[in-house]
Amino acid sequence: MTSSSTVPETTTSAPVKxxxxxxxxxxxxxxxxxxxxxxxILGAGRLAESMAATLTAMAADPRYSALxxxxxxxxxxxxxxxxxxxxxxxxxxxxxxxxxxxDPTVDLVYIATPHSLHAEQALMCLRAxxxxxxxxxxxxxxxxxxxxxxxxxxxxxxxxxxxxxRFMPSRRIIDEVLAxxxxxxxxxxxxxxxxxxxxxxxxxxxxxxxxxLLDVGxxxxxxxxxxxxxxxxxxxxxxxxxxxxxxxxxxATTLWYEDGTMASATSSMVALSDRTGAVWGTEGYVLCxxxxxxxxxxxxxxxxxxxxxHDVPPQLTGYEYEVAAxxxxxxxxxSECPEMPHADTLRMMGLMDRIRGEWGLRYPGE
Numbered sequence: 051m052t053s054s055s056t057v058p059e060t061t062t063s064a065p066v067k068x069x070x071x072x073x074x075x076x077x078x079x080x081x082x083x084x085x086x087x088x089x090x091i092l093g094a095g096r097l098a099e100s101m102a103a104t105l106t107a108m109a110a111d112p113r114y115s116a117l118x119x120x121x122x123x124x125x126x127x128x129x130x131x132x133x134x135x136x137x138x139x140x141x142x143x144x145x146x147x148x149x150x151x152x153d154p155t156v157d158l159v160y161i162a163t164p165h166s167l168h169a170e171q172a173l174m175c176l177r178a179x180x181x182x183x184x185x186x187x188x189x190x191x192x193x194x195x196x197x198x199x200x201x202x203x204x205x206x207x208x209x210x211x212x213x214x215x216r217f218m219p220s221r222r223i224i225d226e227v228l229a230x231x232x233x234x235x236x237x238x239x240x241x242x243x244x245x246x247x248x249x250x251x252x253x254x255x256x257x258x259x260x261x262x263l264l265d266v267g268x269x270x271x272x273x274x275x276x277x278x279x280x281x282x283x284x285x286x287x288x289x290x291x292x293x294x295x296x297x298x299x300x301x302a303t304t305l306w307y308e309d310g311t312m313a314s315a316t317s318s319m320v321a322l323s324d325r326t327g328a329v330w331g332t333e334g335y336v337l338c339x340x341x342x343x344x345x346x347x348x349x350x351x352x353x354x355x356x357x358x359x360h361d362v363p364p365q366l367t368g369y370e371y372e373v374a375a376x377x378x379x380x381x382x383x384x385s386e387c388p389e390m391p392h393a394d395t396l397r398m399m400g401l402m403d404r405i406r407g408e409w410g411l412r413y414p415g416e
Contacts, residue, residue: 086109086115086116086117086118086119086377087117087118087119087157087158087377087380087381088119088121088122088155088156088157088158089105089118089119089120089121089156089157089158089159089160089373089377090121090122090123090124090142090150090153090156090158090159090160090180091105091120091122091123091124091140091159091160091162092123092124092147092150092159092160092161092162092163092171092175093124093125093161093162093163094123094124094125094130094131094134094162095162095163097162097185098123098134098160098162099134099138100367100369101160101162101369101373102120102123102134102137102138102140103138103367104366104367104369104370104373105118105119105120105138105140105373106120106138106139107366107367107370108366108370108373108374111366111370114370114373114374117374117377117378118158118373118374118377120138120139120140120141121140121141121142121155121156122135122140122141122142122143122144122150122153122155122156123135123138123140123142123143123144124143124144124145124146124147124149124150125143125144125145126145126146126147127145128143128144128145128146129145131143131144131145147171147174148174151174151175151178151180152178156180157180157181157380158180158181158182158183158208158376158377158380159175159180159181159182159183160182160183160185160212160373161175161182161183161184161185162185163185164252164255164258164259165187165189165190165258165259165260165264166190166257166258166259166413166415168184168185168187168188168189168190168194168198169189169190169194169195169197169198172184172189172198172209173197173198173201176198176201176202176205176207176209177201179205179207180207181207181208181209181210181376181379181380182202182207182208182209182210183208183210183212183372183373183376184198184209184210184211184212185212186211186212186213186264186268186269187259187264187265187268187399187402188211188395188398188399189399190259190264190413190415190416191399191402191403191413191416192396192399192400192403194399195395195396195399196396199392199395199396202385202386202392203385203386203392205385206383206385207385208376208379208380208384208385208386208387209385209386209392210372210375210376210379210386210387210390211390211395212369212372212376213268213269213272213372213390214343214368214369214371214372215269215272215273215276215341215342215343215344216272216276216372216389216390216394217371217372217375217387217389217390218343218344218362218365218368218371219362219363219365219371220338220344220347220362221276221389223344223347223360223362224276224277224329224336224338224344224347225276227336227347227349227358227360228277228329228331228336231333232333232334232349232351232357232358233329233330233331233332233333233334233335233336233349234331234332234333234334235331235332236277236278236311236329236330236331237310237311237312237330237331237332238311238312238313238314238329238330239273239274239277239278239311239312239313239314239327239328239329239330240313240314240315240326240327240328240330241269241270241271241273241274241313241314241315241316241326241327241328241341242270242315242316242317242323242324242325242326242341243266243267243269243270243316243317243318243323243325243341243342244262244266244300244316244317244318244319244320244321244322244323244325245266245318245319245322245323246319246320246321246322247265247266247319248293248299248319248320253265253319254293254294254295254297254319255295255297256295256296256297256413256414257413257414257415259413260295260297261293261297261298261299261319261411262290262297262298262299262300262301262317262318262319263290263298263301263317263402263405263406264402265319266317266318266319266342267298267301267303267315267316267317267402268398268402269317269341269342270315270316270317270327270341271303271315271398271401271402272398273315273327273338273341274305274313274315275394275397275398275401277329278307278311278313280393280394280397281307281308281309281311282307282308283305283306283307283308283401284306284307284308285305285306286303286304286305286306286404286405286408287303287304287306288301288302288303288304288405288408288409289301289302289409290302290409290411293319293320296411297411298319298409298411299318299319299320300316300317300318300319300320300321301316301317301318301405301409302314302315302316303315303316303405325339325340325341325342326338326339326340326341327341327344333351333352334349334350334351334352334357335349335350336348336349336350337350343368344362345361345362346359346360346361346362347359347360347362348360371389372389375387375389
């Protein structure tokens with residue numbers, strides 16, 4: 051199932067004159083930015099707090115201070131936005147999202163609202179000439195994602211899905227281990243992620259596209275996809291147990307690929323899982339601790355004895371890598387990033403649509 055919920059053709063009460071990010075954030079001939087990319091945060095919830103802390107840390111770090119600066123935050127309540135800005139030292143606050151996108155200084159907008167709002171808000175930002183970094187899950191479904199990406203590509207504006215694991219150094223470490231051939235030919239991948247989060251209203255609300263799949267299951271599926279890529283899937287075996295609101299409380303999915311490779315993804319919003327990602331090969335296997343933010347990578351041989359241990363480099367918060375990638379896309383006039391290209395976003399949204407189709411789970415408005 052790949053179905054599209056309605057996305058409004060216009061999202062502001064009056065037209066906003068587009069101001070392209072490239073016009074306000076430019077790069078010198080050497081590739082260094084002439085001034086930092088001005089980043090605004092749309093939303094003032096928990097994820098927004100994490101991003102604000104990241105931007106503040108990046109602005110104080112010589113590796114990133116010339117690249118990005120925290121500029122503004124917007125919420126639907128002016129007082130809440132003002133308090134958020136004061137708490138994090140952000141210069142500007144807005145009491146509406148429309149005011150944020152009308153500000154010509156804004157180059158890049160991080161969208162930190164519930165899944166169900168992502169498509170509408172990304173379209174609003176892109177129509178106003180702003181690049182977007184959209185928190186996962188990118189949209190509710192592949193139909194919405196396609197609309198957003200079409201506008202990004204036609205307007206040559208950066209549009210990046212903010213699934214941080216795609217941008218982290220741990221991905222390079224895993225890629226290099228697998229490319230070395232030390233575990234032989236990859237035959238299977240497993241990944242799990244679960245946190246008890248049913249106390250959060252948005253997580254259990256079908257109107258906000260709640261449930262384990264789009265909130266944490268997306269990480270398990272992305273871990274698998276980063277290893278196996280776009281190879282064709284022959285069959286999907288999947289099931290879920292519903293929460294009282296109808297969204298998935300826990301789920302399990304096995305992907306059977308046409309070349310015989312197998313992958314298993316499980317996720318939960320009612321239980322705490324060990325968060326392990328594993329890659330099984332003909333000569334050994336790799337274990338990754340915490341697929342949501344890989345802390346270490348261990349390699350084992352045929353006798354199950356450890357061959358190598360890889361620690362992940364220290365990081366500011368982990369969000370800095372996706373921010374830096376999106377900022378470079380803005381400066382270079384690219385609509386996508388190599389770490390999470392549009393084709394990968396669409397493939398992942400389509401896969402989650404297909405899984406939900408097997409369950410018979412549709413969100414309001416689809």
